[in-house]
Amino acid sequence: MGEPLWMTSLDGNTTVFNEDEYIRTFPCVAPKPNNHFKCEASRESTVVIMNHINLVEILMDVNQWSTVFFGIVPRAMTLQVLSTRVAGNYNGAFQMMTAEFQVPSPLVPTRESYYVRYCKQHADGTWAMVDDSLDTLRPNPAPRSCQRRPSGCLIQEMPNGYSKVTWVENVDVDERGVHNLYKQLVNSGNAFGAKRWVATLDRQCERLASSLASNIPTGDKSMLKLAERMVISFCVGVSASTTHTWTTLSGTGADDVRVMIRKSVDDPRRPPGIVLSAATSFWLPVPPKRVFEFLRDENSRNEWDILSNGGIVQEMAHIANGRDTENCLSLLQSVNSSQSNMLILHAQTKQLLL
Helix, strand or coil, rough: CCCEEEEEEECCCCEECHHHHHHHHCCCCCCCCCCCCCCEEEEEEECCCCCCCHHHHHHCHHHHCCCCCCCCCCCCEEEEEEEEECCEECCEEEEEEEEECCCCCCCCCCEEEEEEEEEECCCCCCEEEEEEEEECCCCCCCCCCCCEEEEEEEEEHHHHHHHEEEEEEEECCCCCCCCCCHHHHHHHHCCCCCCCCHHHHHHHHHHHHHHHCCCCHHHHHHHHHHHHHHHHHHHHHHCCCCCCCCEEEEHHHHHCEEEEEEECCCCCCCCEEEEEEEEECCCCCCCCCHHHHHCCCCCHHHHHHHHHHCCCCCEEEEEEECCCCEEEEEEEEEEECCCCCCEEEECCCCCCCC
8 A cells, every 4th residue: 555566656646556566566467458558546534524434334235335435336236145244244255246337428438347345444443345256267267447456445444433534446447438628537547447436426425424414404305306316317317328328319529429328217307208308518628617616607507508498597496405505406597497396406415527
């Protein structure tokens, strides 16, 4: 977790992975599948508002884990429990899993992985959760674009119910399927790296703490829950998951408009039926913060939102969803709309991707 495997950059702001030292230290690590694969490794630390026991519970329960990291993990499953929890906790728990990891865009292929997850509590009370790929051990393995090296996190108990989390992502990956629009994002580590995992965990812990506060009215809690379902549904509907296929409707290159049709069956988040999704990606010559401010401002909504029918949009209710004022929900209504009964639930969060 430290030197000589990780070295501080010259500017002192980032840590750099020493792959040569890694291979010397762990010569048994599986080699890259072919020359098209490259190593992506990153490390990030933060302090989150959740105690260490609850964090371990979330990370070792595949349903809770995929729900907390819904923007990164569209699909996950425990295939086999090899060693169960002991003495009421997950110390020594060992399980075989499969998961997909995503960027919320059909232009970035999801990364599938077949791996084991192991949890261990050290003598000093620190918890470690580690994943390691099993792809090379599968009989007649299908070609994959991602192979996980040992990755995971350390969790240290902090005062007042907080925890310090140090996260490491280490994968060999073939990025040839990534669209040019997203290559810089993927290469920066902000798409799949430790920084995104830590930012997501920090935001989700803050959101959970906010929703559990005793001074929040029941109606607001219901709205927060509805907004969570809405954002999860959005992330599922825009990913390039292998379970659904996107079709190019029109345009070429950066002007692609892609559509996907899927059936909704036994999904508690939506009624049964056919779901049609459409997506496109494009560059804007302005900073991301300016785009975010434009989209979150109800006064400019009539310039881009067809649901406003070009009329004035008013905020009918506002619900905070964390310590940052930019993390919130709004209930909006178009004043000049013929559909005067229609309300728009708007959720916004200031976070690395989702």
